[in-house]
Amino acid sequence: MKRKAALIILVLSLSLSSCVYSLFPLYSEETVVFKEELLGKWAVDDDGSYLLFQRPDDIEKTKSGIGLLMHPHGSSSSIDREKLYFLDIYDQSVSSQVQRYEAHMVQLGDDYFLDIFPTSEFGNETMSDNFMGMHSFFKLEASKNELKITRFDLQKLSELFNSNLIRLRHEAVDGTILITAQTEELQQFIERYAKDERVFEDTEIYQRVES
Numbered sequence: 001m002k003r004k005a006a007l008i009i010l011v012l013s014l015s016l017s018s019c020v021y022s023l024f025p026l027y028s029e030e031t032v033v034f035k036e037e038l039l040g041k042w043a044v045d046d047d048g049s050y051l052l053f054q055r056p057d058d059i060e061k062t063k064s065g066i067g068l069l070m071h072p073h074g075s076s077s078s079i080d081r082e083k084l085y086f087l088d089i090y091d092q093s094v095s096s097q098v099q100r101y102e103a104h105m106v107q108l109g110d111d112y113f114l115d116i117f118p119t120s121e122f123g124n125e126t127m128s129d130n131f132m133g134m135h136s137f138f139k140l141e142a143s144k145n146e147l148k149i150t151r152f153d154l155q156k157l158s159e160l161f162n163s164n165l166i167r168l169r170h171e172a173v174d175g176t177i178l179i180t181a182q183t184e185e186l187q188q189f190i191e192r193y194a195k196d197e198r199v200f201e202d203t204e205i206y207q208r209v210e211s
Helices: 003-010 056-062 125-130 154-162 183-193
Strands: 020-022 040-043 050-054 085-091 097-108 111-118 136-142 146-151 170-173 176-179 204-210
Touching: 020 136, 050 056, 056 085, 097 183, 154 170, 154 176
Parallel strands: 020 176
Antiparallel strands: 040 050, 040 204, 050 085, 085 097, 097 111, 111 136, 136 146, 146 204, 170 176
């Protein structure tokens, strides 16, 4: 993947054919964590595109017109609000389009992952009645000034699923993978393959722009 297109990997609506989706979240009350170093603005280059991680209280203070979360499974209700991020994606290549996601950091063993879920920014009742948001997740490493995001490789996962080397409930939908396994089973799968390079794309490295 070219670095210039790095931000697109997180804009699910723009990369539907290249993402792995899950009906259920990767996080649970026991595995969700919050790290201050993830907060702030991150960019790959200087083209004006960036990721912005904020607390829920920061969103309310700015009184942003972008919708907040509308979770169909209610899985956030049992999670401490203090461990919730909002992720805004500003993509200069599409007229500074903003996408907002509910985001949770998940610790499985020694590894960290980011679970993102689209918010209700498109407040159209007809759309919300006919579409269900899905989770997507990425391997994550965050330090004070550097953020590493690694997404799962759809083609490699498909090959493993098709050869029955991975036994996890899922469906193939229009060229992408929809995982239908419950959270506990999903966590076991992710933890098992967390260090298996076969199932990951190249890592994208972001630099902190501001806190």
